[in-house]
Amino acid sequence: MNCQQFITLIVEAARGQMLDAAARDGAMRHAESCAACAARLAQEQSLTNALRTVALTLKETSAPARVEAKLLAAFQDGLASSNAATTDSSPVALPARVATQAQASNLRSRRLAVWATAIAASLVLVALVALYKGFTHSAAPQQTTTNGKPSDSQDSPPVNALAVPTPTLATSGTAAHQPKRETVNQKPHVESARGSLKSARGTGPRMLTSRQVIDGGSAIIEASGTAAASNGTGGAVTSNEAERVTEFISLVAGAPAATPLEGGQLVRVQLPRAALASLGLPLNVERENESVKADVLLGNDGLARAIRFER
Amino acid sequence: MRASPEHSDEELLRLTGAGDADAFTALYRRRQAGIFRFALQMCGSEGIAEDVTQEVFMTLVKRESQQFDPSRGTLASYLYGVARNQVLRRLEKERHFVPIIDETTEDGSGAGQLVATHDPLADLARNELIETVRLAVLALPAHYREVVVLCELHEMSYAEAAAVLDCAVGTVRSRLHRARALLVEKLREVRREVAATAPNVDPLRCFA
Numbered sequence: 001m002n003c004q005q006f007i008t009l010i011v012e013a014a015r016g017q018m019l020d021a022a023a024r025d026g027a028m029r030h031a032e033s034c035a036a037c038a039a040r041l042a043q044e045q046s047l048t049n050a051l052r053t054v055a056l057t058l059k060e061t062s063a064p065a066r067v068e069a070k071l072l073a074a075f076q077d078g079l080a081s082s083n084a085a086t087t088d089s090s091p092v093a094l095p096a097r098v099a100t101q102a103q104a105s106n107l108r109s110r111r112l113a114v115w116a117t118a119i120a121a122s123l124v125l126v127a128l129v130a131l132y133k134g135f136t137h138s139a140a141p142q143q144t145t146t147n148g149k150p151s152d153s154q155d156s157p158p159v160n161a162l163a164v165p166t167p168t169l170a171t172s173g174t175a176a177h178q179p180k181r182e183t184v185n186q187k188p189h190v191e192s193a194r195g196s197l198k199s200a201r202g203t204g205p206r207m208l209t210s211r212q213v214i215d216g217g218s219a220i221i222e223a224s225g226t227a228a229a230s231n232g233t234g235g236a237v238t239s240n241e242a243e244r245v246t247e248f249i250s251l252v253a254g255a256p257a258a259t260p261l262e263g264g265q266l267v268r269v270q271l272p273r274a275a276l277a278s279l280g281l282p283l284n285v286e287r288e289n290e291s292v293k294a295d296v297l298l299g300n301d302g303l304a305r306a307i308r309f310e311r
Numbered sequence: 312m313r314a315s316p317e318h319s320d321e322e323l324l325r326l327t328g329a330g331d332a333d334a335f336t337a338l339y340r341r342r343q344a345g346i347f348r349f350a351l352q353m354c355g356s357e358g359i360a361e362d363v364t365q366e367v368f369m370t371l372v373k374r375e376s377q378q379f380d381p382s383r384g385t386l387a388s389y390l391y392g393v394a395r396n397q398v399l400r401r402l403e404k405e406r407h408f409v410p411i412i413d414e415t416t417e418d419g420s421g422a423g424q425l426v427a428t429h430d431p432l433a434d435l436a437r438n439e440l441i442e443t444v445r446l447a448v449l450a451l452p453a454h455y456r457e458v459v460v461l462c463e464l465h466e467m468s469y470a471e472a473a474a475v476l477d478c479a480v481g482t483v484r485s486r487l488h489r490a491r492a493l494l495v496e497k498l499r500e501v502r503r504e505v506a507a508t509a510p511n512v513d514p515l516r517c518f519a
Contacts, residue, residue: 011487011491043495044491047494047498050440050441051444051448051459052463053440053441053444054441054444054445054448054464055464055465057441058351058464061344061348061351062343062347063343063346063360064361067343067361067364067365067368068339068340070365071365071368071372072332074372075372078372078373079330
């Protein structure tokens, strides 16, 4: 055995814990032949003795009696409260049952939290997808044809989120239904429930690929540019063969009846019918579980300004 | 079934969980001294050691000991592990504070330890040695101190200490080697300091 090997065993040798007799004998023989290692071993043995002396001085030390008294009192209190909390008379089953109930309760709340998080995440995802689709539609080339014919928008399936490009404006009192998509500088108006909305006849039965005209405080939908929009502010609900929709209902709390809108998008969404009740609209309880299609008018800031429902 | 000294720790724990106060008392009396000493040797404060002991056994009262897994070690190891966590938490909390030395004992050691019975000089040397070693252990970093306390002062095997510390046996062994080397170095420093200050000591005061 050399010094290096001896050093690795010196602590066990000093503590008398070397189980391998051959290694112990080898270490002792090395210590006899090497003065430095012998001195090191003596030092370690001295430390071991000092530590054992310290351990001996505290051998009889224990916690004060008041600790036991406090713990016993707490134990009895815990037992009493367990007894009061349950009708089970079995003393063996009591504490375990209380603990099991607490664990089950914790598990339930943890599961609820997980489900709530998952639902919230999926809602956020749906909203993001809807917004993304809205942006891509508005950035895409114009889908309506300039000759008044509908584009191939009918081929587009009914989507849950269908964006209408930036609303086109008409000044008050003008016909303002030329199939143009510019005029973003003028301010459209979102109508409140009292306002009027006129939707012109469209060729796409369930699509709103047309430009939107808001005239003199009235939001007017012109489907695919094929039909002229009335510039009146009359009827509460515009009849449409393909699509019957309600008025726009303002979603901005405390907003005036007609809120100026710099521009925005119309997004088709599908909502549970229960949402009708939340907006104060009549709800057929028998069809409560069904869904209803709606158009949400989004401002340029992405916030929903108004909503209308398909009838 | 009544608790008796023949019951194992695990049986006493089961009875305690079933509401047997005698079993709880038996378990406490069997294990409290080791836990108290471990906390005392780790932090050097009787007050903290008392609090730690109370907290450790409160886990049995609160049924938190249901986390105890017999396959991972003995109940004693589990209790030492809880005590260790409590001590480390308190040391972390109180590391910004400076300990106040009790004026009645001047050097902070217990007055009872200085009472001479047979040979005053031998007792004084022994007490000085004990105090020096005790302070050297307390000055070690916590992860070295705990292996010294468990393996040297509580005479646990490497495997038992590893179960308490939740680490490998090899880790315990290497930490103990390093801790002992640090202790030797500290004690050597103390000896040098004593030797350097010895001529300035007034012997009259030493034997007063």
